Amino acid sequence: MKKIIVAITGMLMFSSCSNFDEINTNPNTPTQVSASLLATNIILSIAKYQGTDAKEYIAENALPKYVGYANEGQLGTQYNLIANSSFNKMTILPDIDKMLLAAQGSPAENSYKGIGHFIRAYTFYLLTMKMGDIPYSEANLGLQGNYKPKYDSQKEVFMGILSELEQARINFSKGVTFDGDPTIFKGNPQRWRRACNAFELKVLMTLSGKESDADLKIKEKFAGIVNENILLQDDSDYFGLEYNSVNLHPLYSTNDMFTGRTILSDIVVDNLKRLNDKRLFYFAEPSADQIVKGLAQNSFMAYTGVKTSLDYGLMNANYSAGKYSKINLRYQTKQNSDPRRLLTYAEQELILAEASIKGWITTSNAQLYYENGVKAALKNVMSTDAFFAHGNPIVQNDIDTYFTGEAAFSADAATQLKQVWMQRYLLNFLVDGETAYFEYRRNKYPDFNIDPTTNLNVNSPASMPVRYLYPSSELNYNSQNLMEALNRQFGGYDEINKTMWLLAN
Secondary structure, eight states, rough: OOOOHHHHHHHOOGGGGSSSHHHTOOOOOOSSSSSSHHHHHHHHHHHSSSOOHHHHHHHHHTTTTTTEEOOOSOOOGTTOOOBBBOOOGGGGGHHHHHHHHTTTTTTTHHHHHHHHHHHHHHHHHHHHHSSSBBBBTTOOOOGTTOOOOBBBBHHHHHHHHHHHHHHHHHHHHHOOOOOOOSSSSTTTTHHHHHHHHHHHHHHHHTTTTGGTTTTTTTHHHHHHHHHHHHHOOOOOOOOOEEEOOOOOOTTOOOOOOTGGEEEHHHHHHHHHHHOEEEEEEEEOOOOOHHHTTTEEEETTGGGGOOOOTTTTTHHHHHHHOOOOBBOOOOHHHHHTTTTTEEEEHHHHHHHHHHHHTTSOOOOOOOOHHHHHHHHHHHHHTSSGGGGGSSSOOOHHHHHHTTTSSSOOOOSSHHHHHHHHHHHHHTTTTTOOOOHHHHHHHHHHOOOOOOOOOTOOOSSSSSOOOOOOOOOOTTTHHHHHHHHHHHHHHTTOOOOOOOGGGGGGO
């Protein structure tokens, strides 16, 4: 039976292929796995990049127009081709149950409960953000004989996610330091509590289009978390994972014909130039033709991005002529390039800036939050190996004097929002392409320059797709519940341009 089928048909805990089950069925090993060992695997299911290779990572970052790809033919996501997603992430749910069982009665029981709720919330968030209605309330009921779970409405799923996070916050507030945490938090429940609150703020801002929904109480919940003030504290605080010689950065490669043919988009390059932002020198290599023309590698003008909607043949020809900036060599040559920062202080502060602009909170002014977020983002990049900054590294004075010209906080609210959204976009460059796509979908910013003549979104050639399709195996193994969800949401038709509840006016 296919792995995805196992995931959606109730998560058959007794047929899991995890290492934990292999241990449990070996008579020469203990009959129970420790909560700490299970916790490590559970946390890594989100914190560690789960893709198979560098090309998949590039494809994920091509969809939000961070990069183009001049190798092996046209890259589908660069031209807005997306297809079926997967419920594979749900296969972690049985391990959460095992962890909670193993932790019963231990001093760290509440901490492990907090981890369980947090990872469940994050897992279901990613799945519903991609597809819409998904199994939630009946997921992981294989031992009860339910192998064909119903699809909950997206609103119900989000209410469940918020409830999971609120319960996680309570658990972490009662928790003690626990073993098995592979993140920089090292099992500290208070640091996890801060990350949990930061994630809830992110989820609530994701729901900004539904702020008038009385059931969700978005602004009330958001203000409550801010008033509690248990949040990520500075630029060193993040949920994610450090790369090292064991956990290699996904783009690390010795094959220049593969990773080395990834080029920056003009959206990234031109906006970094506009802001006089030295992150450009850490993100990119100078374009060869500009160097030949006599420009120095530490000059902003030596960098050129590609319009990612450009015809592939023309893009490839221009690439061969050295007209574009490739991604910085550090991505290919360093095993431990940028950490995988999924929840950061920088993003948190930018979310708070947007909330302040919208009047959700009054605890501080939007400009302070905006500047805090940008400074933290710059500090994170400044901590990267300056050897790869092309002779123009970020120094403290660059951070202190950043907020001039285009980077100065505007007096106009509409422009302020675009400034905040742009900084969130730049923040996630080659780190979290999924969030960048979700944010574009929410705000339609920055302009992705869709070209109907090259757009592979054939049913809507002037726009980006707004969702992934459901797993194809669902038609064979859970078709009744799938069709009920499709009828409820999309008139019975699974299509990438159908508007999910989250995006509906």
